[in-house]
Amino acid sequence: MTTAASPAQPPLGSEAVPVVTVAARDGARLAFARQGGTLCQWWGRDGAERLYLSPANPWVATDAIRGGVPVIFPQFAARGPLPKHGFARTAVWAVVGQGVDETDGCGWVTMALDDTPETRAVWPHPFRLELTARFDDDQLSIRLDVVNSGSAAFAFTTALHSYLRAEVSDRVTGLGGLEVIDSADGDRRLRADDAPIPLDAPIDRIFLNARAPVTLARGDAGLRAGLRASLLIEQSGFCDAVVWKPAATDRLPALPPDGHSRFVCVEAAVIGAPVALDPGQRWSGTQTLRALP
Numbered sequence: 001m002t003t004a005a006s007p008a009q010p011p012l013g014s015e016a017v018p019v020v021t022v023a024a025r026d027g028a029r030l031a032f033a034r035q036g037g038t039l040c041q042w043w044g045r046d047g048a049e050r051l052y053l054s055p056a057n058p059w060v061a062t063d064a065i066r067g068g069v070p071v072i073f074p075q076f077a078a079r080g081p082l083p084k085h086g087f088a089r090t091a092v093w094a095v096v097g098q099g100v101d102e103t104d105g106c107g108w109v110t111m112a113l114d115d116t117p118e119t120r121a122v123w124p125h126p127f128r129l130e131l132t133a134r135f136d137d138d139q140l141s142i143r144l145d146v147v148n149s150g151s152a153a154f155a156f157t158t159a160l161h162s163y164l165r166a167e168v169s170d171r172v173t174g175l176g177g178l179e180v181i182d183s184a185d186g187d188r189r190l191r192a193d194d195a196p197i198p199l200d201a202p203i204d205r206i207f208l209n210a211r212a213p214v215t216l217a218r219g220d221a222g223l224r225a226g227l228r229a230s231l232l233i234e235q236s237g238f239c240d241a242v243v244w245k246p247a248a249t250d251r252l253p254a255l256p257p258d259g260h261s262r263f264v265c266v267e268a269a270v271i272g273a274p275v276a277l278d279p280g281q282r283w284s285g286t287q288t289l290r291a292l293p
């Protein structure tokens, strides 16, 4: 277990859910937990938090971590017969390696999850997941690999459920023109317009075939809070994107009363057309967050 940079911060991790921190050469840092293979926090070299990690997260071994980057696999949300968001976010992953890349100074960590009797009880497929994060002060790149290690084909949906620090005056841009499934409105289909998405209202939408970069643009409050002017969010392999921000009245577990107004999730996802993998095949998807000056 480690503690966050400032003594005023709530504890980071617990005995049941240890959290480890790795530093890049430029002083940026990343915290991760084997619980769910979750990246918990990415600090710039100025110590600013770029991800949202709920101060009310209970750090118990059975729960997904409320914040950071939970890994959603093999089912997104309740869109199928499995438990909501699948099992990868609550399983205990292995740490394959961590360190600093001598060539470019980036910090990195790789975690992996293989099928177990518990996963096969809910989803009867041998698989291997590998999550590799590389980061410095300017960017965090997160790659998810899915390998079919069995002898029969399987299909899955997935997401990197990234919780980004955001204030209500911030906006999300770059998703205009895409086909949308509005999860908050009975899966109504609509076409996104070009207007920036305001973060002073709840939203739960899937944007299909999201290939272009998305920007989280700061308003006054975000700039006053010391956040970088904007965050550029790019993805490859993942064909869809989700923008989710709960309402104050949602009263989500592990979130403080003002938590809904401190983040937005911009998720790199595959939902509309599940990935089908034959035995021995590998699928890769990457989400990259670039902190612009």
Ligand SMILES: O=P(O)(O)OC[C@H]1O[C@H](O)[C@H](O)[C@@H](O)[C@@H]1O
Pocket: 064, 077, 084, 085, 183, 204, 205, 242, 243, 244, 252, 265, 267
């Ligand atoms: O509360 P959780 O189970 O972590 O789910 C959090 C959210 O995940 C996704 O973004 C879904 O689109 C939302 O409908 C869901 O509320």
